[in-house]
Amino acid sequence: MAAEQIDIIDLTCERDERELFRGLSCRLQAGDVLQVAGPNGAGKTSLLRILAGLMPAADGDIHYAGQSILGGAGRERWRRSLLFLGHATAVKATLSAEENLAWLCALDQPVAREAIWEALAAVGLRGYEDVPCRQMSAGQQRRVALARLRLQDKPVWVLDEPFTALDQAAVRALEQQILDFADSGGSVVLTTHHSLEHLSQVRQLDLGRVA
Numbered sequence: 467m468a469a470e471q472i473d474i475i476d477l478t479c480e481r482d483e484r485e486l487f488r489g490l491s492c493r494l495q496a497g498d499v500l501q502v503a504g505p506n507g508a509g510k511t512s513l514l515r516i517l518a519g520l521m522p523a524a525d526g527d528i529h530y531a532g533q534s535i536l537g538g539a540g541r542e543r544w545r546r547s548l549l550f551l552g553h554a555t556a557v558k559a560t561l562s563a564e565e566n567l568a569w570l571c572a573l574d575q576p577v578a579r580e581a582i583w584e585a586l587a588a589v590g591l592r593g594y595e596d597v598p599c600r601q602m603s604a605g606q607q608r609r610v611a612l613a614r615l616r617l618q619d620k621p622v623w624v625l626d627e628p629f630t631a632l633d634q635a636a637v638r639a640l641e642q643q644i645l646d647f648a649d650s651g652g653s654v655v656l657t658t659h660h661s662l663e664h665l666s667q668v669r670q671l672d673l674g675r676v677a
């Protein structure tokens with residue numbers, strides 16, 4: 467399933483009456499990977515939260531397949547097309563890795579236990595299926611959250627700091643997974659303070675330079 471075109475149109479973001487950016491415009495086609503960059507407080511997470519429908523924009527619009535996702539006709543299609551992983555992993559400490567993935571996926575569509583075990587094995591957590599997440603390291607909890615990328619079949623990923631707490635091997639694996647996803651027609655918007663300059667396919671959107 468390839469992503470449709472995403473248009474960010476003259477977008478303005480405010481928090482507590484403070485303007486973070488104004489007049490932000492950008493287009494993503496299927497296969498694009500966009501890294502939202504900028505200093506602390508520039509509004510990177512805020513932009514991703516607007517994309518995820520968790521925060522309103524002060525002005526401007528976002529279109530998916532030519533339809534507004536901010537209250538317009540494109541909203542439902544966008545919701546079905548989007549996988550958002552926030553900066554916090556959203557895993558529940560008292561639940562096991564498997565239970566976490568089962569309920570997180572079920573919010574959208576239930577997935578089979580075997581698929582969850584396969585996804586956990588793919589992120590290096592074979593043998594941790596039944597372990598409560600509070601007994602896992604920060605990097606292992608991040609891996610549990612990232613296993614959703616293997617379980618939920620969505621054409622658009624919006625990822626806030628997905629590399630946080632990962633070791634080098636896991637960072638390389640996630641970079642490759644993002645590139646493979648883009649090669650198959652997916653679109654990705656992500657923030658990270660981790661440098662992706664070595665990946666020529668990744669475009670930069672620098673919020674520090676938005677008027």
Ligand SMILES: Nc1ncnc2c1ncn2[C@@H]1O[C@H](COP(=O)(O)OP(=O)(O)OP(=O)(O)O)[C@@H](O)[C@H]1O
Nearest residue numbers: 481482486504505506507508509510511512513657
């Ligand atoms: N929950 C909140 N309520 C009110 N204002 C907030 C809230 N979270 C962040 N802000 C403000 O919004 C601004 C942008 O925050 P945001 O998290 O989008 O920045 P960022 O570019 O992602 O920063 P970082 O690189 O530190 O993650 C900050 O200046 C902050 O003061």
